Amino acid sequence: MAQAVHPIDPAQSALDHRVDNLMAAHQGDARAVIETLLMAIDARTARISFGFVRGRLSEVDPDDA
Numbered sequence: 311m312a313q314a315v316h317p318i319d320p321a322q323s324a325l326d327h328r329v330d331n332l333m334a335a336h337q338g339d340a341r342a343v344i345e346t347l348l349m350a351i352d353a354r355t356a357r358i359s360f361g362f363v364r365g366r367l368s369e370v371d372p373d374d375a
Contacts, residue, residue, distance in 0.1 A: 329343075332346070332347075
């Protein structure tokens with residue numbers, strides 16, 4: 311049996327599959343995929359941020375810390 315030119319990495323294959331699914335869900339519109347990913351990142355950042363990412367740290371009252 312012939313060897314593949316590039317070894318198939320299972321992690322890369324899984325990532326490729328996820329990207330293909332996103333592209334299919336947005337009918338091939340790459341801009342829509344990017345917008346969706348950015349919104350997901352923003353939502354995640356808002357949930358986990360304690361002010362360092364969004365610049366909210368200055369709004370924290372030192373007496374409350």
